[in-house]
Amino acid sequence: DADVTQTPRNRITKTGKRIMLECSQTKGHDRMYWYRQDPGLGLRLIYYSFDVKDINKGEISDGYSVSRQAQAKFSLSLESAIPNQTALYFCATSDYSGSGETQYFGPGTRLLVL
Amino acid sequence: DQQVKQNSPSLSVQEGRISILNCDYTNSMFDYFLWYKKYPAEGPTFLISISSIKDKNEDGRFTVFLNKSAKHLSLHIVPSQPGDSAVYFCAASGSNYKLSFGAGTTVTVRA
Numbered sequence: 001d002a003d004v005t006q007t008p009r010n011r012i013t014k015t016g017k018r019i020m021l022e023c024s025q026t027k028g029h030d031r032m033y034w035y036r037q038d039p040g041l042g043l044r045l046i047y048y049s050f051d052v053k054d055i056n057k058g059e060i061s062d063g064y065s066v067s068r069q070a071q072a073k074f075s076l077s078l079e080s081a082i083p084n085q086t087a088l089y090f091c092a093t094s095d096y097s098g099s100g101e102t103q104y105f106g107p108g109t110r111l112l113v114l
Numbered sequence: 115d116q117q118v119k120q121n122s123p124s125l126s127v128q129e130g131r132i133s134i135l136n137c138d139y140t141n142s143m144f145d146y147f148l149w150y151k152k153y154p155a156e157g158p159t160f161l162i163s164i165s166s167i168k169d170k171n172e173d174g175r176f177t178v179f180l181n182k183s184a185k186h187l188s189l190h191i192v193p194s195q196p197g198d199s200a201v202y203f204c205a206a207s208g209s210n211y212k213l214s215f216g217a218g219t220t221v222t223v224r225a
Contacts, residue, residue, distance in 0.1 A: 004157070012115070031211075040123075040215050040217055041217055042116075042118075042120075042217040043158070043203065044215075045212060055201065063155060073118065092157075093186065094211070096211075098155065098212075099162060100145070100165055101207060101211040102160050102163060103148075103160070103213060105150075105159070106157050107155070107156055107157045108155075108157050113123055
């Protein structure tokens with residue numbers, strides 16, 4: 001079984017709709033992240049959470065919200081989807097190795113907003 | 115403003131030869147650097163990392179070199195294999211542990 005799972009894997013929605021992307025992890029990590037990937041831009045951080053009560057905005061949080069329901073679950077919502085939110089979305093978890101932090105990624109959700 | 119840059123969007127190399135991927139960064143507070151590998155329809159997977167107290171780290175066919183004065187790191191893959199064909203992302207973090215990613219380099223290993 002995968003350590004970090006994301007649902008759905010693919011989603012097509014219309015402008016103005018509310019959608020939720022879900023992430024679950026079995027790694028026991030406290031830290032969880034949401035990124036989006038766009039061609040030529042790498043991965044950009046949307047939100048991150050260092051524990052259940054600690055949620056922080058990343059570099060591109062406008063238009064998104066998150067919920068940390070439990071240590072193992074971190075969901076990303078688009079309250080009113082718009083076409084430029086079409087992207088590949090990744091959830092990640094992390095642990096600290098002593099010299100630095102390594103993040104482990106889920107398989108991604110491909111979102112198309114029409 | 116992108117703090118981590120991979121200036122080569124693609125690299126083609128013959129099987130058995132060395133692949134060299136380059137990455138530059140601008141933030142002098144970065145002290146931990148990672149390389150991730152990504153296949154289509156999958157999430158990035160951790161490949162290798164290096165702390166700023168070192169200048170080299172090896173793991174099998176993969177070696178990462180860090181030149182702090184030049185704010186440059188590179189990933190060497192020797193020998194390159196067809197399964198190494200993927201997108202490679204360079205990433206860096208500082209004391210806040212948030213990762214900044216480069217745009218990626220697509221590696222194609224030719225038989």
